[in-house]
Amino acid sequence: MSNLQLALQFFFQIALILAFCQIVGRIAEHLGQPQVVAEMIAGVLLGPSLFGFFWPELFAKLFPVDSMKVLYPVSQLGLAAYMFVVGLEFRVDIVRNRWHSAVAVSAAGMIAPFVLGVALGWYFVHHTQLFPEKTSDMEAMIFIGASMCVTAFPMLARIIHFKGLAGTTMGTVALGAGAMDDAAAWCLLAVVLASFDDNVSLAIRNVGGGIGYVVLTLLVIKPLLATRWAKGIETRGRLGDNEFVICLVLMSLGAWFTDAIGLHAVFGAFIMGIAMPRGLVVKSLIERIQPLTVALLLPLFFTFSGLNTQIALLDSAYLWGMTGLVLIAAIAGKGVACWLAARATGVSNREALGIGTLMNARGLMELLIINIGLQRGIISPALFATLVIMAVVTTLMASPIFELLVGRQRIAAEPAPADSGPLAAAPD
């Protein structure tokens, strides 16, 4: 396709995706599901599982393979910009006060599902045909362990924002723990891929590069920005256009780096958002980046991921049984363990239940990881379908259970400390 044709297709796809997400969103609203879940479902409906299955020719015309090469980078830009905003809104002060809760929830949400996942992996290797021959026992166990550890980090952020929980203990602990668990899951995936390819440097680059990036960003860039640079902006009373562009450059570099080391762009952008000086800078950045990102770019990401997921049919009672097993392990390992960990560190029962429910949603991150597993031949299509069902069910159950357990009343945000400046605008 020529550049002109790609641009034409892109404009049309934007209009189509945004309009379709609106329609699905209205239906989802009646079912108590947030817009972001509607966007994921819209992608699955538009993709090869439904629209592409029944109208393959029209699908090929509207979403030709070439156009995916435009949609993917743009959707990644949208995701990175959004995770940057999530980092900007991240209440470092709450995490500091609730450090033991965040670490406990994160550890529980990592260890319990990983152990259950490893056990399931062992069972699947030895008693089923769900893994291909060439996947070793160790790889199978770590892969299922990793895919159990995943949290729907971007979706978690979106739901927390949607429900106005961005400044609450519940929201902050869930976000912090979710980020750590997801980063750990990506590192585990890197270990599996490194073992699969017999290439240890992959895992070292991933884990070492990730730690190096966090250290550089939070211990070097953050203090550098917080000193003279941010003070000058506070004095002038306005984030200048050039200064805004510098922040965007840092965001892009962060996303690029963590993508390049195989850890996914979301972490680079999120950590860079945390590194931005609180106060006027953060406030202006949120005001300028959030609206267009959330309305225009982010739906492209959530829909794109759905567009590329084929929900294979599970055609035997046996496979449905296995799916049930996976689901029970996933919910017990993640939701229940996180709830207990939050309770054990002094979080109120209502908030701890909320944290468990939110952490339990697997969302798109799960889809990203198991898609890699399928493409690389680590898991079989049947196991892939099982894990897709687990991802979708844990995501769909989050909102209704959250409403039921935690209720619709607003949870009070913790007051912002004097030096942290005003928080984000009203939730959208």
Added chain:
Amino acid sequence: MSNLQLALQFFFQIALILAFCQIVGRIAEHLGQPQVVAEMIAGVLLGPSLFGFFWPELFAKLFPVDSMKVLYPVSQLGLAAYMFVVGLEFRVDIVRNRWHSAVAVSAAGMIAPFVLGVALGWYFVHHTQLFPEKTSDMEAMIFIGASMCVTAFPMLARIIHFKGLAGTTMGTVALGAGAMDDAAAWCLLAVVLASFDDNVSLAIRNVGGGIGYVVLTLLVIKPLLATRWAKGIETRGRLGDNEFVICLVLMSLGAWFTDAIGLHAVFGAFIMGIAMPRGLVVKSLIERIQPLTVALLLPLFFTFSGLNTQIALLDSAYLWGMTGLVLIAAIAGKGVACWLAARATGVSNREALGIGTLMNARGLMELLIINIGLQRGIISPALFATLVIMAVVTTLMASPIFELLVGRQRIAAEPAPADSGPLAAAPD
């Protein structure tokens, strides 16, 4: 390249382009040139004329051909979003009061350069080798005529905004006339291409589709939106997220349609911006779309165009003489004629001089049109180089001459009528 590689490349290119535009922008500021001109120059410097010429291997690594297929659609999205904002800021009320000025300036800025361009085209065909054999007399004359008619519409909009002229008679008349002249130039180009391809339907689709789009947008969509829809939003006092998305869908559809009929996406987005209900809707749309578009997406467009322009060397005194001839015709035909037309319809001399200077800049639209001419074999590389020089010189001279003639004092904006609501935020 795989999707992952494309996304990686894209993040890095964004960081590189934004950072380089900042550096060039600081230098341009000292030379009295606005940021938008710096972005165009930055693209030319990063492109095959300088960076790609001296470091071809590094250039191929940083800007591989595949990555252009991502950069182009995104830059078009940025341009469309920006022209949508320009349409939102467009003061229909001023144009209504100054209708005769806008039409006179537009007509003068179309007829005078077109006549001079046709004469030049005739001369070039009969006395030089600047046109290839297969270009007919008529095609050559219309092509040069069209390329003389062009105004740097997006750049004009950016400079007007940059100088805080968005609500002034000068800014509005120049924008309105510039839009009409540019649309006419694209129609003329369509006529040349239709004649060149022996395909009349191309020209009909272009001219007829364009008129149909303007009628549909301004006489059907605009009144439809202005009635119950906008009143409901004014009553609620907030443009909802869903309503914002509907506006983005309309913008994308407009850009898509005018692109599809060969008239360029900028017109569709601009006209759709004009069609949006004035007041709260326009104010919210500008606030939400403008910051990220201007800081992140628009530089990609201005730089991309430069990236794809090869400034060939003019290697003979004769060619430099021809370039001088083209320049004189371009400036006399456009700048002088528009100034006189504005004076003749009662605009003050200072504002008329400003209008002439702004209209005279050819900017990127000229580069777009002559690139098409070169790719299709309508003009020779030597004539292309001549026209590139004309485009760059008329663009570079705009800001300094504008400062000299019109001065640095702020020109007062016309008061907004009661029903048009607040205007855009402070100029950036």
